[in-house]
Amino acid sequence: VELVGRPRAFERPEKVDLVEMVAGRGFGDERLARVRVSGAGAGQLRRIARSEDHGVLTIEFSDIQWLARTIAGAGAGALALDPPDLVDAVVERLRAAAGAG
């Protein structure tokens, strides 16, 4: 341990989760998504959801493509409701998967 600066030069901020910050989240540029889930699947979405209300998850996200991939990956078990650009991104992925390919 090496002392840097005077005692009490800093105040510990309220409610900072360092582990969360190091994990790359919690930097405050998140947006909120609403996703309807049904059935037993969509476990990953349920895990990252901030809250669930009657089958509608509220999810904080900063990487829209990552979230769109995860929602599309859950198939018919998840339906993106909001925001519109997320809905578009999910639909685009599902179309690619439903198409000739």
Next chain:
Amino acid sequence: MATANEERLPRLLALVPYLQARPGISVAEAAADFNVGEAQLRKDLTLLWMCGLPGHGPGDLIDLSFEGETVSVVFDAGMSRPLRLTAEEALALVVALRTLAETPGLADTDAVRRALAKVERAAGGAVDDSTVAVELDHNERLLPLVQRAIDDGRAIRMRYYSASRDEVSERTVDPLRLFEADGRDYLEGWCRQAEGMRVFRLDRIEDAEVLAEAAAIPEGAQPRDLTEGVFHPASEHLLVDLRLGSAYAWVADYYVAETVTEEGDGLRVTLRVADPGWVRALVLGSAGQVEVLSPDWLAEGIRTEAARALDAYPIGAK
């Protein structure tokens, strides 16, 4: 490393209050407490004899009696309080104790908290209580709990996230062992729901509690042979043929592939999967970057699933 003198001064300062609290203590015992030889302790005592308050007359100097094998303080010259912890020492102790207190499975957290209170008091405010907080990460919390269940031979009830099925389920597991592979911690045990030996990634266990119930691993249940890695594809597993776009070339490294060939910008891989659920999710989310070439029923099933998902969107079914 601290030099002999750097170690000696704190020892000299600590000696007087230490001896004062233990009149008649043996030289051997005091030397052992300070982790020095008896000869060194006698030298320290001789030096202390010559220390004291200005004036340096009788009645100013520290007076010790160390005839024979025991020591007592006759006059302390005001050195009656032990040396305070430095802020660094106190901080190191506080962080260590708080980490201990946070560790689950520790028998006596009360003792830790009492020690913590004492250290914080002894530090005399050098370590502000509100400036130190220690939180253990998920695995550090779970490891001792699982270890305790194994040691005590008890079953564990847990909520587990299965990535291949993308689903969280409640399970009761009779734990067999913990192991680490490729930098991850795993629990292996008998899953009562699956009625088989299963391997669980610790970071995917959401909640776990040790049950009072004894663990009962059925006779003949074999732990997994780990010499070839945690997961080895078996011939009874489904063989899947995939085409990967360049953005998904990582799949060939991340999963154990049977064959990998380059094809245009991308790759063609075949791999064995125990549960096609993760392949389905991979393809659905890949924006056309991953395509199932065989088996047909899997490819068709994924297309149907995508169409079903699209139907739910007003703008989807075009």
